[in-house]
Amino acid sequence: MKIVAVCGMGIGTSVLLKMNAEKALRALDVDADVEAADIGTARGAARMADLVLTSAELVEEIGEVPTEVVVINNFTDVNEITEKLTTFLDK
Amino acid sequence: MTLVERLPETAIRTRALAADWREAIALAGNGLVAQGLTTEEYTAEMVSAVETYGPYIVIAPGFALAHSRPSPAVLGTGFSWVGLSEPVDFGSESNDPVRLVVGLAALDHDAHLAAMSSLAAVLADDAVLDELISAPTPAEVRAILTRVDRADHEGS
Numbered sequence: 001m002k003i004v005a006v007c008g009m010g011i012g013t014s015v016l017l018k019m020n021a022e023k024a025l026r027a028l029d030v031d032a033d034v035e036a037a038d039i040g041t042a043r044g045a046a047r048m049a050d051l052v053l054t055s056a057e058l059v060e061e062i063g064e065v066p067t068e069v070v071v072i073n074n075f076t077d078v079n080e081i082t083e084k085l086t087t088f089l090d091k
Numbered sequence: 092m093t094l095v096e097r098l099p100e101t102a103i104r105t106r107a108l109a110a111d112w113r114e115a116i117a118l119a120g121n122g123l124v125a126q127g128l129t130t131e132e133y134t135a136e137m138v139s140a141v142e143t144y145g146p147y148i149v150i151a152p153g154f155a156l157a158h159s160r161p162s163p164a165v166l167g168t169g170f171s172w173v174g175l176s177e178p179v180d181f182g183s184e185s186n187d188p189v190r191l192v193v194g195l196a197a198l199d200h201d202a203h204l205a206a207m208s209s210l211a212a213v214l215a216d217d218a219v220l221d222e223l224i225s226a227p228t229p230a231e232v233r234a235i236l237t238r239v240d241r242a243d244h245e246g247s
Contacts, residue, residue, distance in 0.1 A: 008144040011197045012158040015207050016150065016214075036200075038160065039144065056184060057145035073185040075150035076214035 001032035004045045006054040006062060010038030017053055017075045024082040030089065051088055053081070094209030095236035097170050101125050103229035106176040112146070112155075112189070113138055115179045119157045119194030122171025129196045133164035137194070141181070149183035151214055153224070158195040168202040170195055170210075172232060174224050190224045213239055 005021055007014035014036035021034045037045045039061050046052050046065040054062060056071050070084050102122045109115035120134025136159035141148060149155045171194035178188035193210065197203045213219055219239055226232045 008140055008147055009158055009160040011160060011200055011203070012156045012195050012207075013148060013150050015204065016156070016211050019208060019211050020215075055147045055150065057147040061144060074152060076154070076211060077151065078215065 001030065001051070002049040003032050003034045003051045003053060004042065004049040004067075005034055005036050006039060006042040006045075006052060006058060007036070008039050008058065010036060010041070013055070013075055014038065017072060017081075020075060020078050020081055021053060021085070023078050024085055027078070027082060028085060028089070030085070051085075053084075092205055093240050094170065094206045094213065095233055095240055097168075097203075097206045098172055098233065098236065099126065100229040100233065102170060103172040103174075103232050105174040105226055105228055105232060107173050108176055109173075109179050112141065112179055112181040115155070115173065115175060115181075115189065115192050116141070116157045116194075118173045119171050119192045122173060123169065123194050123196050126167075126169055126171070128165070128167040128169045130164045130166065133159060133162065133196060136160075136162060136164060146181040146183040146187075149181045149186040149189055152186045153178070153188070153190040154186070154214060154220070155181060155189045155192045156195060157192055158197075161197055161199055165196045165198055168197045170203075170206060172229075174226060174232070191220070209236075209240065209243075212243055 005017040018036040052069040123129040137157045173192040
């Protein structure tokens with residue numbers, strides 16, 4: 001499974017989100033590849049991914065993509081990420 | 092390099108006063124400039140990022156990671172730390188108001204990953220975060236971060 005973690009600049013918040021998403025995936029024992037992307041490359045990256053994780057402010061910026069976009073409110077809360085990943089995986 | 096290794100005392104401000112989110116980011120920018128890591132242009136870039144994309148940098152309750160993309164205004168990779176005496180609103184729906192701003196400058200997309208790991212560990216612990224935000228001096232902030240680092244390594 002391929003996941004894209006999106007932030008504005010690609011060096012800060014997406015890296016944190018990627019790290020914590022990886023932690024959540026390990027806890028769920030799910031095999032997935034998480035890529036950190038900035039808003040510029042997000043749309044392209046999203047097309048080749050199964051899931052996009054981002055903050056509420058950037059959902060509009062990402063716009064229409066064929067992939068599900070899930071909002072994470074607290075990038076440092078592994079529980080929130082785990083819960084939302086579980087919901088997505090259960091579909 | 093861990094987070095504390097990237098935060099000399101010159102990089103840290105505690106109990107700082109900022110009138111609004113722009114000032115809070117400017118303080119974080121000053122901390123980077125003081126270490127010779129960025130030019131003042133980068134501070135403007137960090138503010139511009141929020142003007143363009145909104146307060147997406149407020150990624151956890153009370154915490155903002157100020158940063159912009161690698162640019163000519165970035166001279167080196169590193170962090171700054173600003174503990175605010177009064178919380179400041181950034182306009183974030185779920186995570187306002189902000190009490191701690193960490194400034195980040197990176198020369199490329201990988202240069203700072205170990206420190207980001209350190210930062211993630213610190214942010215994940217509410218008790219430690221509270222301690223850090225209320226720390227009265229930069230030396231105290233460094234002492235807490237060092238203690239957290241040590242504990243992390245002993246555990247692994």
